[in-house]
Amino acid sequence: xxxNPDRPIVLVKIEQESETNHPLALxxxxxxxxxxxxxxxxxxxxxxxxxxxxxxxxxxxxNPLFVGLSSITGRQCMDAAVLxxxxxxxxxxxxxVWGGIHASLVPEQTLQQPYVDFVVVQEGEETIVELARALxxxxxxxxxxxxxxxxRGDEHVINADRDYVNxxxxxxxxxxxxxxxxxxxxxxxxxxxxxxxxxxxxRGCPFNCGFCYSLRFTKxxxxxxxxxxxxxxxxxxxxxxxxxxIMFTDDNIYFKxxxxxxxxxxLKEVGIFCRYLQTRVEDVTEESLTDLHELGVRRLxxxxxxxxxxxxxxxxxxxxxxxxxEKIKLISKFPDMGxxxxxxxxxxxxxxxxxxxTITLAVAMSDIHPNTVVxxxxxxxxPGTDLYQLAVGAxxxxxxxxxxxxxLDSFDGDIDIKWSRYGDLRGTDLARRxxxxxxxxxxxxxxxxxxxxxxxxxxxxxxxxxQRLARNYYxxxxxxxxxGRFNRYMKHYYKDRGGxxxxxxxxxxxxxxxxxxxxxxxxxxxxxGAAR
Amino acid sequence: MIAPVFVDLRPFGIEYAVAKYPVxxxxxxxxxxxxxxxxxxxxxxxxxxxxxxxxxGPDRPAVGVSYRDALGYCDWMAARFSEKFQLPDVETWERIxxxxxxxxxxxxxxxxxxxxxxFGLEVGGTxxxxxYPPNEFGxxxxxxxxxxxxxxxxxxxxxxxxxxxxPIKTEKDLAGHRVLKGGNWAFDAxxxxxxxxxxxxxxxxxYVTGFRPVIHLG
Numbered sequence: 001x002x003x004n005p006d007r008p009i010v011l012v013k014i015e016q017e018s019e020t021n022h023p024l025a026l027x028x029x030x031x032x033x034x035x036x037x038x039x040x041x042x043x044x045x046x047x048x049x050x051x052x053x054x055x056x057x058x059x060x061x062x063n064p065l066f067v068g069l070s071s072i073t074g075r076q077c078m079d080a081a082v083l084x085x086x087x088x089x090x091x092x093x094x095x096x097v098w099g100g101i102h103a104s105l106v107p108e109q110t111l112q113q114p115y116v117d118f119v120v121v122q123e124g125e126e127t128i129v130e131l132a133r134a135l136x137x138x139x140x141x142x143x144x145x146x147x148x149x150x151x152r153g154d155e156h157v158i159n160a161d162r163d164y165v166n167x168x169x170x171x172x173x174x175x176x177x178x179x180x181x182x183x184x185x186x187x188x189x190x191x192x193x194x195x196x197x198x199x200x201x202x203r204g205c206p207f208n209c210g211f212c213y214s215l216r217f218t219k220x221x222x223x224x225x226x227x228x229x230x231x232x233x234x235x236x237x238x239x240x241x242x243x244x245x246i247m248f249t250d251d252n253i254y255f256k257x258x259x260x261x262x263x264x265x266x267l268k269e270v271g272i273f274c275r276y277l278q279t280r281v282e283d284v285t286e287e288s289l290t291d292l293h294e295l296g297v298r299r300l301x302x303x304x305x306x307x308x309x310x311x312x313x314x315x316x317x318x319x320x321x322x323x324x325x326e327k328i329k330l331i332s333k334f335p336d337m338g339x340x341x342x343x344x345x346x347x348x349x350x351x352x353x354x355x356x357x358t359i360t361l362a363v364a365m366s367d368i369h370p371n372t373v374v375x376x377x378x379x380x381x382x383p384g385t386d387l388y389q390l391a392v393g394a395x396x397x398x399x400x401x402x403x404x405x406x407x408l409d410s411f412d413g414d415i416d417i418k419w420s421r422y423g424d425l426r427g428t429d430l431a432r433r434x435x436x437x438x439x440x441x442x443x444x445x446x447x448x449x450x451x452x453x454x455x456x457x458x459x460x461x462x463x464x465x466x467q468r469l470a471r472n473y474y475x476x477x478x479x480x481x482x483x484g485r486f487n488r489y490m491k492h493y494y495k496d497r498g499g500x501x502x503x504x505x506x507x508x509x510x511x512x513x514x515x516x517x518x519x520x521x522x523x524x525x526x527x528x529g530a531a532r
Numbered sequence: 533m534i535a536p537v538f539v540d541l542r543p544f545g546i547e548y549a550v551a552k553y554p555v556x557x558x559x560x561x562x563x564x565x566x567x568x569x570x571x572x573x574x575x576x577x578x579x580x581x582x583x584x585x586x587x588x589g590p591d592r593p594a595v596g597v598s599y600r601d602a603l604g605y606c607d608w609m610a611a612r613f614s615e616k617f618q619l620p621d622v623e624t625w626e627r628i629x630x631x632x633x634x635x636x637x638x639x640x641x642x643x644x645x646x647x648x649x650x651f652g653l654e655v656g657g658t659x660x661x662x663x664y665p666p667n668e669f670g671x672x673x674x675x676x677x678x679x680x681x682x683x684x685x686x687x688x689x690x691x692x693x694x695x696x697x698x699p700i701k702t703e704k705d706l707a708g709h710r711v712l713k714g715g716n717w718a719f720d721a722x723x724x725x726x727x728x729x730x731x732x733x734x735x736x737x738x739y740v741t742g743f744r745p746v747i748h749l750g
Contacts, residue, residue: 310584310739313596349718349740351656353586383695389730390740392695394653395720418720421653 002039004065009033009040009132012059013070014079016047016409022198023180024249025070025100031176032125035169038065038132042179047079056086059094065135066095068120068128071102071110071402073213073382078406084115095135099124101213102405105383107149111156113401118142119149121158122217123203125165167203167223172233174240182241192298194245194275197237201230201263205251207280209305210315211347214251216384227259231266238271245275254279257288264295276301281327282319289334299338300331307361308354311347315387321361325368332369338447339372341365345434346379348390348419355422359437359469366444366462373445376438378415378431380408394419439480440465533558534591534662538747539670541628547750548620550628553661553672554680554742555605557582558590560597563605581739586657593658593678593742599710599734602681602743609745616748622684622729624746625713629675629726631668636725638667638674638714644721649676651715651724658717675724678742679712686711686731709733716740 011026026042033040041062045055059067067087069080084096099120103110107119120127127147134140142150147162186197202225204218214220225233237243246267253260254277264274273296281302292300304324305317312318331339343362345355358376366372381391383398392398395418399405408415415431425433443465449455464479536559538549561579580596581587587595597605602619610617620628629638639648646652650659650673658677666672685706709731715724718740722728732741 310581310586313580314738349653351586351653353584353656386732386736386738388695389732390718390738393715393719393723393728393730395722398695419718421656426653 003037003136004039004132007039007063007065009038009066009068009128010043010059010062010064011040011068011070012043012045012080012083014045014047014050014076014083016075016079022249023185024198024200026068027172027176027179028170029068029099029124029128030179031170031172032129033132034175036129036132038129040179044180044184045079047075050083052082052086053090055083056090059087060091064094065132066097066118068097068099068124071098071100073102073105073405073408074380075406075409077102077402078404081113081115081402081406084113088115097128097131099128101217102402104217105213107158108156109400110402111149111151111158117151119158121147121149122161123147123165125170127162164203164218164221164223167225168229171225171229172236174236177236177240182237186241186243189245189275192245192275194273195241195243196245196247196275197241197243198249199230199233199237199246200249201225201253202250206255207252207317209303209317210385210387211305211344211379211382213382213384218251222255224256224259227262227266230263231270234267234272235270244271245273247276248274248278250278252279253277254283257283261291261295264292264297268295273297275299278303280319281324284327284331286330286333289331289337293334293337298336299340301340301342304341304343304361304365306344306347306354306358308350308357311350311354311358314347314349321364324361325364328365328368328372335371335447337371339365339369341372341374343374343376343441344379345376345437346417346420346422346430348379348381348387348394348396350379350420352422355420356472359441359472362441362444363466363470366446366466371445371447374441376434376441378417378434378438379420380415381419391419433474436474436477436480437469439477440468440474443479443483444469534660540749541669542749544632544669546624546627546632547748548624548628549747549749550620550669550671551744551746552666552670554593554678554744555597555602556591556661557588557594560594560605561590563608567604567608580737584657584739587739589660591660591662593661593673595658595678595739595742596737597741597743598737599681599732605743606745617745618748619681619683619743620746622682622711622713625680625682626726628669628671628746629667629714633668636727637721638671638726640665640667644675644715644724649673649715649724650717651676652720653718655717674714675726676715676719677717678714679716679719679730679740680714681741681743682711682713684711685709686729690729690731712741 011029013023013026023042023044030040030042069084071077071080087094095117096115097118097120098110098116103119104121107121110116110119127145130145131148134142142148146159149158186195189196202222204222205214206220206222208215267274276299277297278301305315306312307321331337343358345358362374366374381388381396414428416427417430422430422433443461446459446462449458461479468474534553534556537552539552540549557579579594606617606619635642637644641648644651646654648664661672667674686709712730712732
């Protein structure tokens with residue numbers, strides 16, 4: 001029997017970064033509510049794809065007990081604020097609860113906004129249930145709910161932190177996944193023909209990188225799902241939604257290698273490959289790579305962050321460049337095992353010297369392993385870190401409302417960077433330069449394309465990108481324009497032929513051909529004695 | 533190499549002799565050479581950034597020295613010279629920086645410009661400690677170049693919630709941090725004011741922090 005049969009708890013997330021939604025955080029909350037016999041509804045939207053007042057009316061029509069809004073520092077904060085204001089206007093009586101990373105990092109500031117009634121600090125699975133009970137009570141006592149911030153008259157009260165939840169209590173079941181349109185939450189990988197979904201197997205990270213929210217948010221406390229639980233969740237994704245590959249969203253899944261291996265094997269049994277793994281580069285070994293390759297892993301994601309030894313100290317991630325290059329050389333023995341190296345430029349106090357060291361490392365990595373994708377993302381100051389203080393010291397004005405955080409969008413290239421400089425460039429000019437650097441860094445990859453023309457194209461573009469990055473020469477970036485046109489043309493070309501399905505079929509045919517070729521090669525080798 | 537010099541501020545009514553410059557790479561390195569040879573305490577301390585051209589050079593301030601290592605230097609000096617070598621607390625530091633006047637910046641003109649201080653990422657690194665003119669007390673780099681450790685832990689009021697840092701709840705939390713003063717080569721003018729503060733963990737080894745010992749003469 002539901003506690004709130006007529007009044008669901010609505011949980012909203014507005015996704016910004018990609019075309020696919022990853023609503024795992026909301027699914028866990030919904031799971032917690034379900035277990036406490038509360039009915040919930042998850043609504044997902046994407047930046048720029050919703051009309052706030054219309055969406056607010058749609059939410060108000062559900063007559064929710066309260067609306068929970070997910071917040072991440074950056075553009076998503078602004079979108080959440082716009083929607084919260086619209087809900088307040090349409091239905092002023094609906095309590096608005098902010099949760100997520102941003103509300104947890106700056107709860108007092110978030111609570112100051114007229115369109116915020118409560119903030120849930122850190123993990124919300126238990127807090128949200130207690131809040132639901134309190135809101136249904138005739139004499140609610142918010143003071144007793146740990147991890148909750150609320151308003152008492154003009155006063156803003158932030159209760160003491162709550163202990164971290166026991167993650168295995170929130171294993172997602174069929175009814176949890178059914179809360180969302182999973183077709184919006186999976187996507188097709190054109191290079192492998194896989195249908196991918198995200199899954200989280202643990203929370204927390206044992207490291208203390210100076211730019212990361214995790215230190216403040218999870219305080220390095222690790223919690224895990226049992227591999228058997230992951231397998232059960234994987235089975236649902238496979239059987240119900242046709243998912244056959246997983247992208248882990250853990251902060252660090254590789255930290256316990258044997259556990260990760262057990263998870264990968266368990267998922268393989270239910271027809272799911274772990275194609276992408278996020279890990280630390282210093283942890284990979286030849287044995288683990290061989291193992292992962294056999295398990296079907298095809299791309300490793302490393303947070304390399306910087307090539308500058310001084311900046312490495314600043315961000316407390318001191319992996320020497322020599323070790324990074326050595327490990328990438330090791331991975332290059334597996335040509336079809338790609339790597340994505342995430343790097344950041346524009347850390348507070350960074351200058352041309354250290355930024356150039358990062359670019360040099362990016363080029364060197366791609367020289368070693370052709371299948372290296374480098375991203376040079378612009379640093380965005382996140383509250384809760386020492387680096388944030390350094391950015392503020394260098395002139396960054398702390399936003400005072402969630403809307404103002406919306407300007408911290410590292411994707412549109414218009415951040416007013418006051419905390420770093422590159423030659424004479426500062427402010428938005430610097431942000432645009434970083435953006436251009438990122439576009440050229442993306443062209444450094446030079447693994448063989450799907451046909452000869454693509455291979456030649458990739459290698460030509462790489463040549464230009466490499467020269468530009470190495471020589472710090474960005475005048476007339478015609479390659480970027482040409483590539484943009486080509487990509488738009490190809491998008492329409494494929495769309496006319498059936499879009500994703502056409503691509504999927506096409507790549508699967510190629511994959512089958514390649515597999516057949518491998519069998520033939522093996523036969524030939526056996527015949528010639530090479531295999532012996 | 534610039535020798536360590538102390539300015540006696542008793543004529544100005546301040547019972548301290550204050551290092552004319554922040555401790556330089558050369559001086560700190562000679563200190564490290566001696567303590568490591570004798571295998572004394574703090575032999576783990578090292579200058580991390582000396583190979584970075586932005587901070588290298590004997591007369592540039594030693595950066596990346598943690599609060600504990602800065603204290604170690606002071607203790608070592610105190611044992612050697614039988615003087616009360618120490619780091620200043622916030623109140624003392626502000627009193628020294630303001631030169632007995634109502635000043636915003638510790639420069640002789642009370643302005644923060646590139647003629648008088650290394651700040652605002654203009655140079656892109658530290659500069660030799662005598663590169664800019666001294667303040668009225670004859671002290672260099674009280675504004676800009678490197679942040680200077682003080683012995684003062686922050687108060688709960690110092691911890692600005694909009695910074696989003698770890699909630700400071702206990703005395704132990706506060707004791708793990710110290711207030712730093714004076715701005716540095718990367719901070720803007722507003723954050724180079726005498727009143728401006730930054731709070732870092734005592735273990736912080738960022739390349740924007742240095743230190744300046746004082747001798748209590750009272």
